[in-house]
Amino acid sequence: MEVVIVPRPEDAAILVADAYCALLDRTPDAVLGLATGSTPLPVYRELARRHRGGGLSFARARAFLLDEYVGLAAGHPERYREFIRTELERHVDFAPEAIIGPGDLDMDPLEAGPAYEERIRAAGGIDLQILGIGSDGHLAFNMPMSSLASRTRVKTLTPRTRQDNARFFDGDLDLVPTHCLTQGLATILDSRHAIMLGFGRGKAQAVREAVEGPLSSRWPASALQLHPHATVVVDEDAASQLAFGEYYRTTYAGKPAGQGL
Ligand code: F6R
Numbered sequence: 001m002e003v004v005i006v007p008r009p010e011d012a013a014i015l016v017a018d019a020y021c022a023l024l025d026r027t028p029d030a031v032l033g034l035a036t037g038s039t040p041l042p043v044y045r046e047l048a049r050r051h052r053g054g055g056l057s058f059a060r061a062r063a064f065l066l067d068e069y070v071g072l073a074a075g076h077p078e079r080y081r082e083f084i085r086t087e088l089e090r091h092v093d094f095a096p097e098a099i100i101g102p103g104d105l106d107m108d109p110l111e112a113g114p115a116y117e118e119r120i121r122a123a124g125g126i127d128l129q130i131l132g133i134g135s136d137g138h139l140a141f142n143m144p145m146s147s148l149a150s151r152t153r154v155k156t157l158t159p160r161t162r163q164d165n166a167r168f169f170d171g172d173l174d175l176v177p178t179h180c181l182t183q184g185l186a187t188i189l190d191s192r193h194a195i196m197l198g199f200g201r202g203k204a205q206a207v208r209e210a211v212e213g214p215l216s217s218r219w220p221a222s223a224l225q226l227h228p229h230a231t232v233v234v235d236e237d238a239a240s241q242l243a244f245g246e247y248y249r250t251t252y253a254g255k256p257a258g259q260g261l
Contacts, residue, residue, distance in 0.1 A: 003211055003229045003248040003261065005239045009199045013042035014235040016130065016195055019231075020047060021056055023128050023193075029122075032063040033129030033183075034088070034099070036080040037138070037165075039197045040130055041087060042259045047089035058094045064120055066131070066140040067182035070154060078168050079103065099167030102152055102181035109181055117187065129191035130244035133198045136160050137206040137219035141182035144216050148226075150184030185223040193229045195261060196221060198238040206239040207234055231261045 006012045025028050034040075050056040065080055070089045072079045077086075083100045091098055102116045103109070120126060136144055136158065143158045157165075162176040169175035172237060210221035211232055224230040239245055 001226060001232060002229070002252070003210065003239075003242070003244075004231065004233045004252050004261070005242075005245060006233060006235055009039075009042045009197075010237055012197055012199070012235065013046040014090055015042045015233060015261060017046040017050055019055075019057050019082075019193070019195065021050065021236065022260050023055060024058065024061060027127065028057070029060040030057075030127040031125065032061055033066060033126040033131075033188075033191055033194075034063050034084055035130050035132050036083045037132045037172060038138075039132030039199060040084065043197070044088040044091075047088065048171050048237070051092040056092075058092045058098070061081075061094065061098065063099040063124070064116075064126060064183075065101030066129075066179055069102045069177040070103070070109045070179040070181055071177045076106045085177045091213055093118055099261065109154050109179070113154070116152045116181070116183075119177075120187070120190075126191040127193065129188060129194045131188070131194060131221075132194055133203055133206050133210060133221045134161055135164060137207055137221050138210055139196070139210075139221040139223065140188060141180040141187065142185050142188075142220040142223075144220060146220050147183060147257045148215070148217055148223050149186050151187050152181065152183050152235040155180055155182050159188070170243065176214070177206070185220060189223060189227050191227075193231070194224060194227050194259075195231045196224060198232070200235070201237045203234070203238040204241040207232070208243075212243055233261070 068080045105112045166173045208221040
């Protein structure tokens with residue numbers, strides 16, 4: 001696992017956008033894994049900026065969302081599919097139908113998980129998966145104690161996650177769905193490159209446990225320790241509880257120029 005500590009989220013966005021550019025340059029029909037929430041927003045803004053500048057095209061790419069709420073009507077602004085439409089899709093050039101989420105399969109949520117896994121497999125697997133981390137260490141919507149071998153399925157959101165996400169629902173906890181469909185931890189581990197972002201002090205404990213704690217379903221993001229190509233990009237605040245911060249800084253500073261993430 002590579003840990004990169006940057007001063008600000010905007011600096012992380014530059015590095016991650018570089019990884020998208022390198023991938024799409026090499027493989028224009030790459031398969032992308034998209035996260036929602038506030039963490040990836042600086043990255044999506046940077047991707048949109050580069051697209052406007054003419055240096056980045058998603059015209060042949062396909063994308064799979066990490067997760068989706070269960071129970072929000074189609075078109076609800078807080079549906080993750082809508083979020084991606086507003087924050088990324090509208091600003092770049094994905095082909096129609098190129099982006100799909102686990103809630104888009106028009107089937108009972110309990111049956112959608114295996115069907116979604118099959119869609120990812122049929123697309124050839126995810127080349128680059130971007131991830132945020134929850135303050136309790138959740139990864140996608142794999143809540144604490146999720147199986148490390150889990151696949152896409154329905155999960156119940158923890159009270160803490162619903163509370164954290166109430167800010168997107170006018171602060172009204174009652175409006176936050178209780179269930180979601182989420183890629184599993186094993187699904188995420190199948191991606192060819194996983195980049196997890198974490199910003200702010202509220203993520204510092206979860207980042208520490210994920211990166212330096214024992215592999216444990218108590219901190220689902222620690223599953224990334226099993227990933228053959230995982231990159232964790234955090235700002236100084238989110239890195240503030242890491243014991244090996246200086247080592248990560250020295251290692252990153254010594255990387256051959258142009259190697260990328
Ligand atoms: C979103 C997702 C979640 C978020 C996490 C952090 O698709 O899977 O795991 O990444 O809840 O949310 P923010 O970024 O809003 O702090």
